[in-house]
Structures are given as structure tokens and as C-alpha cells.
Amino acid sequence: MISTKYLIIGNSAGGIGAAEAIREVDKDGSILIISDEPYPAYSRPMIADYLGRGCSLEKMLYRPEDFYQKLNVQTRLGEKAVRLDTKKHTVELDDGEQVAWEKLLLATGGTPIVPQIEGIERQGVFSFTTLDDAKAVSEFLEGKTGRAVVIGGGLIGVSATEALVERGVKVTIVEMKERILNVMLDEETSDMEAAALKQAGVEIITGHTVAKINGAADTGGVSGVTLDDESPINCNLVVVAIGVRPRTELVAETGIEVNRGIIVSRQMATSEPDVYACGDATEAYDFVYNENRLTPIWPNAYLGGRVAGLNMAGVPTDYPGGTAMNSLKYFGVEIASAGMVFPDDKCEVISRRYGDIYRKVILKDGLVTGMVFAGDTEKAGIVFSLMRDKVPTDGFKEALVAEDFSLAALPEEIWRPRLTAMPQGEVTVVTAPEQPEEMPAGD
Ligand SMILES: Cc1cc2nc3c(=O)[nH]c(=O)nc-3n(C[C@H](O)[C@H](O)[C@H](O)COP(=O)(O)OP(=O)(O)OC[C@H]3O[C@@H](n4cnc5c(N)ncnc54)[C@H](O)[C@@H]3O)c2cc1C
Numbered sequence: 001m002i003s004t005k006y007l008i009i010g011n012s013a014g015g016i017g018a019a020e021a022i023r024e025v026d027k028d029g030s031i032l033i034i035s036d037e038p039y040p041a042y043s044r045p046m047i048a049d050y051l052g053r054g055c056s057l058e059k060m061l062y063r064p065e066d067f068y069q070k071l072n073v074q075t076r077l078g079e080k081a082v083r084l085d086t087k088k089h090t091v092e093l094d095d096g097e098q099v100a101w102e103k104l105l106l107a108t109g110g111t112p113i114v115p116q117i118e119g120i121e122r123q124g125v126f127s128f129t130t131l132d133d134a135k136a137v138s139e140f141l142e143g144k145t146g147r148a149v150v151i152g153g154g155l156i157g158v159s160a161t162e163a164l165v166e167r168g169v170k171v172t173i174v175e176m177k178e179r180i181l182n183v184m185l186d187e188e189t190s191d192m193e194a195a196a197l198k199q200a201g202v203e204i205i206t207g208h209t210v211a212k213i214n215g216a217a218d219t220g221g222v223s224g225v226t227l228d229d230e231s232p233i234n235c236n237l238v239v240v241a242i243g244v245r246p247r248t249e250l251v252a253e254t255g256i257e258v259n260r261g262i263i264v265s266r267q268m269a270t271s272e273p274d275v276y277a278c279g280d281a282t283e284a285y286d287f288v289y290n291e292n293r294l295t296p297i298w299p300n301a302y303l304g305g306r307v308a309g310l311n312m313a314g315v316p317t318d319y320p321g322g323t324a325m326n327s328l329k330y331f332g333v334e335i336a337s338a339g340m341v342f343p344d345d346k347c348e349v350i351s352r353r354y355g356d357i358y359r360k361v362i363l364k365d366g367l368v369t370g371m372v373f374a375g376d377t378e379k380a381g382i383v384f385s386l387m388r389d390k391v392p393t394d395g396f397k398e399a400l401v402a403e404d405f406s407l408a409a410l411p412e413e414i415w416r417p418r419l420t421a422m423p424q425g426e427v428t429v430v431t432a433p434e435q436p437e438e439m440p441a442g443d
Helices: 014-023 043-055 067-071 130-140 155-166 187-199 296-311 380-388 397-401 411-419
Strands: 004-008 033-035 075-077 083-084 090-091 098-106 110-112 145-150 168-177 203-208 212-216 225-227 232-234 237-240 243-244 273-279 282-286 291-293 325-330 333-339 348-354 355-364 366-372
Touching: 004 014, 014 033, 014 067, 014 098, 014 296, 033 098, 033 282, 043 130, 043 155, 067 075, 083 110, 098 296, 130 237, 145 155, 155 168, 155 187, 155 237, 155 325, 168 212, 187 203, 187 355, 187 366, 273 296, 282 296, 325 366, 333 380, 355 397, 366 380, 380 411
Parallel strands: 004 033, 004 098, 033 075, 098 273, 145 168, 145 237, 168 203
Antiparallel strands: 083 090, 090 098, 110 243, 212 225, 225 232, 282 291, 325 333, 333 366, 348 355, 355 366
């Protein structure tokens, strides 16, 4: 039996945030991180760079190689936690070993949704959420000319598509809804992105799904797909990117409260004493909707992990809340969106288009509740901060969508504190080649 004061399951944004926060306030308490991925923490969004541009693991690392040693954190990488006993305070690993803990963090992230369609088990069908997935696709493409169908036109599907195009693969995206990136982008910006994809030679089929993956019985490989209207598409590679769901299998029989994700308090505590959770696995506080929701993005996972870590180490801290926010630059189109992108009937929407530049803000009772910026997203962080800080916009709301919008357009009492506090690129969350930005903690 191994014993540790702090056990963290998941070695990614949330797990690292927690380990760092714990060490800031507890210099000696033993920390053990378990992950079934065999690598040091890496930037998950950069798996597309691995596939498309041959980016090395070294460049993808989220923290320097000596991070664990310097922080005095033990790791068990490439090992899976298979059973959790919250009463005995133990976790069992896949080799049967037991780990006893005092405080536990579940930073288990998400797991790709795989549709149960005929042919899904064929060689040449891949998910795209881990470095091993990117490696598998990359190895598959070696020495081949590929033709791919990407099922799902969300963030992961478009990210995989860009990487495949960079590898010279002809791609068709099949999206069930009417538009690609339909969860995070409005119609205007989704159309801009679709136009850029088409320009790059990507075919987009919307309003349909893949009913069957075909191939010869003897090879087990893929020769094409059949859509729900029976039309065929030839391909030798299929990437399944229809979504990710919170990975909650460990808590299944523990009595820990789960809705779509593990439910956590503002302290990132689960319903079970001494057990915390963060990141894509959880439903945590969303400051725009003023309720717990899934907000599966890197900065929220990191910040939630930090808050969990502080509470685990005995420093009471509240999660300020996160919200959906994305900054994309696929196929050269810059788009930033955050908060409530689809207004309800109580919202006021102000939008303007200046050639390739598009600005839209969504307001409710004078407060910003959502935004979509395209073409020039440099100032998107300012609007995001108004949304986060719930700053009334009466008297200057039109300025937010002006072509030359900047801090100077805001009343002095609003711009002055932001001049120094404004984190650069606050809504800038990776595509590539940079590392993901972290949300500034605790403001
Ligand atoms: C292709 C792609 C592109 C993305 N692009 C962006 C982007 O541009 N911006 C952005 O903000 N976000 C992006 N995301 C989302 C972002 O990566 C996630 O929000 C973030 O990684 C969540 O961090 P996490 O720590 O909650 O979980 P994860 O990063 O999912 O890590 C959880 C870890 O826990 C391990 N684990 C789970 N269960 C067990 C177990 N029982 N035993 C052992 N180990 C276990 C998993 O294997 C995994 O390694 C992207 C995601 C993908 C896949």
C-alpha cells in the first residue's frame, strides 16, 4: 500500500494547477499524481501541431521536464486508477496496488464520445483527444496518401482537419447540425470559418451524419463511409470528433453527486468529504449563467485545479467561476467568442461588420453576457473583462463594437484600473504554436 497526503488523478491542466497551488502553501505534504497517459503534462490542444507540423513532445510540454522533481511531486504515469473507496480513503490501480490518501482530487478530464455505428472498430478509425491519438493518426498516414472523413465539425473536428490538411490529406467534415463550430460561434463567424475551410479544399457536409463505416472484410481497414441519406464518401481514414463527455467512471459507485459532470461547490469540493474535482470532469460555477455548467476549456481546468489545491491544503478559497471562451485561429481566421453566444429574448445584441472585422456583444440588463469578435481579436480581452467583472455598459455599449474599439473608448474609471490589470490576451487560449494561456488566478 502506498500512502500520500494528496492524491491527484489526472496529470493535465487541472492536476498541475492543483499540485502547484498545494506546494505554494504546503511545502512538505506528499503529493502523488496518477495518470493513465504515459507522458509528462503536455498541452492537449497542441496534439494538432504534433500531427500537422511534427511538433515535438518537448515543445508541447506544459511545464519544464524537471517540474515534478523541483516541486517534489511523485508520479505514477501510464497507470490507471480503477476503483475509488471514499470511505476507506483508497484508490486501487490497474496493477492491483492500493493508494491511501488524505485528500483526493479528481482531475480526470473528458473522454471522447464514440458512436455505436457499424464499422467503428475498423483500423483507420481514430479519436482525437490525446497525444497517443495524434501519434496513431500520424503513423497511419506514413507513406500513404490519405483521404479522410472527420465526423463532427466542432473544435476537435476542425482542429484535426487543419492538421490533416497540413499533412496533405483531403478532408470531408460531416456535421450533423446546420453549421460547423455551432456551439461556440454564431452564424456569421461560423460562415467565415466554413469559407476559410472550403478555400483550403475541405469539403463540408452539414445536416447529415455517418451511418456506417465501410471496408473490405479481409483487411479490416476503411474504404469509405455511408451517410444517413445513403450517399457514399470514399476515404481510408475516419476521425471521430462528435464530442467529449466528462470522465466520471471512477465515481460511479461512490455516491459522489454527478449530473452531466461531477458536481462541485465553489471550493471545488464534491459531495463527499475530502474529495475534490476540477476541469472537464466537472460541472463548476459559470459566472455568466450564474449556475454550475460544463465549461470544458483549459484555463477553467487550471484555475479550478488551483482552487481545489488550495482548499485541499487548508486554505479556504472560492472559484471565481469560469465560462465558455475560445480563441481560434484555424485556417488563418481569428475568432474569439465567450459567454452566452446565443442570446435569449431578454438580451440586446449589438453587432457590426467592417470588411473582415466583425464585432458582436450580447447584453442583458446593461451587462455583457456574451461576445464574438472576428478578424481582429486583440481587444476581445477587454470586453471579456467587462463581462467577468459585471461592469454596467450604459453610456458606452456602442463603443464596444466600434471598428477602432480600445480601452480609451471606456469611461476613465473603467479603463484606468484595467490598464495595468488587463492580462494580455486574456481570452487567448491556444491553438498553436503557443502554450495555453492560464487565467489569472484569484481576481
Ligand atoms: C484537440 C483538442 C483541442 C483543444 N483545444 C483547446 C483550446 O484551443 N483551448 C482550450 O481552452 N481548450 C482546448 N481543448 C480542451 C482542453 O484541452 C481541456 O479543457 C483540458 O485539457 C482539460 O483539462 P483537465 O485537466 O480537466 O483534463 P484532461 O486534459 O482531459 O486530462 C485528464 C487526464 O486524466 C487522465 N485520467 C482520467 N481518468 C483516469 C484514471 N482513472 N486513472 C488515471 N488517469 C486518468 C486522462 O488520461 C488524462 O490524461 C482542446 C481539447 C482537445 C482534445
